[in-house]
Amino acid sequence: MNTPKGTIYIVEDNDSFRKSMVRLLQMYGYKTVAFEAASDFLLQTTLERPGCILLDVRLPDMDGLELQKILKQQRFELPVVFMSGHGDIPMSVEAMKEGAVDFLPKPFDPEDLRDAMIQALVRSRYEMEEEQERAEINVLIDSLTPREKEVMRWVITGMLNKQIAYELGTSEKTIKVHRSRVMQKTKVSSVPELVRLASKVNIEPMGGS
Known part of the structure; x- marks a missing residue:
């Protein structure tokens, strides 16, 4: 052994x-x-x-x-x-x-x-x-702006861009830009990956407890 x-x-x-x-x-x-x-x-x-x-x-x-x-x-x-x-x-x-x-x-x-x-x-x-993985994820999260962090929490609820835009009182195009930057900065390529990443560091979806 x-x-x-x-x-x-x-x-x-x-x-x-x-x-x-x-x-x-x-x-x-x-x-x-x-x-x-x-x-x-x-x-x-x-x-x-x-x-x-x-x-x-x-x-x-x-x-x-x-x-x-x-x-x-x-x-x-x-x-x-x-x-x-x-x-x-x-x-x-x-x-x-x-x-x-x-x-x-x-x-x-x-x-x-x-x-x-x-x-x-x-x-x-x-x-x-x-x-170590959580520390690396936190570095990525810290690279987000406050608005990007907010959008990320909406994205991991599974909402569409137009739904998030309605909730935040902004345009779908703006949400699309923020969403793209979130995915790029956190180095993920899909929403399920982003959900797993957020759960690793206890980031709750918007509206979660």
């Missing part, structure tokens, strides 16, 4: 178990960074991507679920794989509802760990690509 590239951040207070996780994951070819406590991990100002967090539920300063929520609030949204020797069903359900990739009860099979890391890093790579 191919090993996706990425950094795995291990947060585990048990010294011997933490070291064994480092050795195992490095044997699989991963870069690892290990921490004894959640507070130590939170001192990190930047996190490498693609990456994921292998997080123990029971930590001396805060539990892993609390750390997961803090990271989401701070927008450090690396995929999380939980591990616990004390985990129960409600805890695992809460972890998964908060977006965890997996919940591994200790002791777990090394192959289960490897599978979870692969899944987490694949997700991280996908999220990176999605984020």
Whole structure:
């Protein structure tokens, strides 16, 4: 099985178990960074991507679920794989509802760990690509004038030029010009493409909620 590239951040207070996780994951070819406590991990100002967090539920300063929520609030949204020797069903359900990739009860099979890391890093790579695509789309959107942005929101409703012209109190010819510029600047060739582009950056059709 191919090993996706990425950094795995291990947060585990048990010294011997933490070291064994480092050795195992490095044997699989991963870069690892290990921490004894959640507070130590939170001192990190930047996190490498693609990456994921292998997080123990029971930590001396805060539990892993609390750390997961803090990271989401701070927008450090690396995929999380939980591990616990004390985990129960409600805890695992809460972890998964908060977006965890997996919940591994200790002791777990090394192959289960490897599978979870692969899944987490694949997700991280996908999220990176999605984020980059949204950034590129926003650059295109920012190149539009305010009027072109307004016309774009009408266009993605599916309305015809003459209908949009009526709504805006202008001529069909003017709307046609604006529409052409919108398509050119956003580098799309059809309305369905423009709809998909707008949805990627949460631009609502005119009249949408």
